[in-house]
Amino acid sequence: MVLSASDKTNVKGIFAKIGGQADDYGAETLERMFATYPQTKTYFPHFDMSRGSAQIKAHGKKVAGALIEAVNHIDDIAGALSKLSDLHAQKLRVDPVNFKLLGQCFLVVVAIHNAAALTPEVHASLDKFLCAVGNVLTAKYR
Amino acid sequence: MVHWTAEEKQLISSVWSKVNVEECGAEALARLLIVYPWTQRFFSSFGNLSSPTAIAGNPKVRAHGKKVLTSFGEAIKNLDNIKATYTKLSELHCEKLHVDPENFRLLGDILIIVLAAHFTREFTPACQFAWQKLVSVVAHALARKYH
Numbered sequence: 001m002v003l004s005a006s007d008k009t010n011v012k013g014i015f016a017k018i019g020g021q022a023d024d025y026g027a028e029t030l031e032r033m034f035a036t037y038p039q040t041k042t043y044f045p046h047f048d049m050s051r052g053s054a055q056i057k058a059h060g061k062k063v064a065g066a067l068i069e070a071v072n073h074i075d076d077i078a079g080a081l082s083k084l085s086d087l088h089a090q091k092l093r094v095d096p097v098n099f100k101l102l103g104q105c106f107l108v109v110v111a112i113h114n115a116a117a118l119t120p121e122v123h124a125s126l127d128k129f130l131c132a133v134g135n136v137l138t139a140k141y142r
Numbered sequence: 143m144v145h146w147t148a149e150e151k152q153l154i155s156s157v158w159s160k161v162n163v164e165e166c167g168a169e170a171l172a173r174l175l176i177v178y179p180w181t182q183r184f185f186s187s188f189g190n191l192s193s194p195t196a197i198a199g200n201p202k203v204r205a206h207g208k209k210v211l212t213s214f215g216e217a218i219k220n221l222d223n224i225k226a227t228y229t230k231l232s233e234l235h236c237e238k239l240h241v242d243p244e245n246f247r248l249l250g251d252i253l254i255i256v257l258a259a260h261f262t263r264e265f266t267p268a269c270q271f272a273w274q275k276l277v278s279v280v281a282h283a284l285a286r287k288y289h
Binding site for chain 1: 176258259262263
């Protein structure tokens with residue numbers, strides 16, 4: 001799966017629209033992921049899962065930051081996220097299936113806050129991009 | 143048998159009561175074919191699926207999307223017996239249509255996104271949970287008679 005030129009344009013475009021709200025999107029994505037797919041909470045047994053939790057906000061900001069980094073280096077996502085990839089492979093070892101769940105929730109959040117911008121074409125590109133990020137983060141698992 | 147809490151049932155029906163089945167069904171199926179183009183393999187008789195614009199405007203896609211979502215409505219009317227509701231459809235999808243059940247999961251995910259775009263903030267995390275559960279149960283029921 002390769003990101004075409006128009007995929008890259010679409011992804012950069014939607015992230016430009018998201019702008020400074022990316023951190024909030026990250027937090028809401030996690031909140032929805034924990035609510036919709038409770039098994040994802042098993043990776044965060046130490047987290048305060050209540051609404052507005054500082055830990056979820058902080059972690060959402062980290063996740064958003066990584067996505068933005070990937071967007072800013074969209075021609076070399078593997079290079080941009082290499083350290084994160086190492087971290088997930090050696091330390092975190094989050095089962096690969098969960099990246100799909102996170103991606104789904106991010107799409108839901110974008111749909112809620114930017115319905116008009118999430119055209120079918122942008123939806124397709126963003127889905128591909130999120131898959132690509134997930135693939136990079138699990139690439140060194142074995 | 144799947145257990146639904148009163149809250150889950152309420153969240154499902156309150157969203158469903160406001161859904162335009164024809165529009166939502168058409169949107170969901172079109173997006174499935176656009177976002178996951180390999181799903182077009184089942185629709186070679188549908189004519190022009192050559193671009194997102196062609197897919198979104200294709201009358202056969204619209205009609206079939208409406209048909210699929212109308213069938214979803216049957217599950218919602220029979221939340222306590224979805225398995226029985228889909229027995230025949232499950233056999234059909236296996237024996238005649240030869241559809242990989244993974245496609246039911248893909249369509250379910252797309253439907254959630256379409257609902258989120260339509261209902262925005264009203265589509266709360268609790269709502270997303272209830273609907274995710276519903277689409278999973280429907281996908282499971284449709285796969286149940288596969289052999």
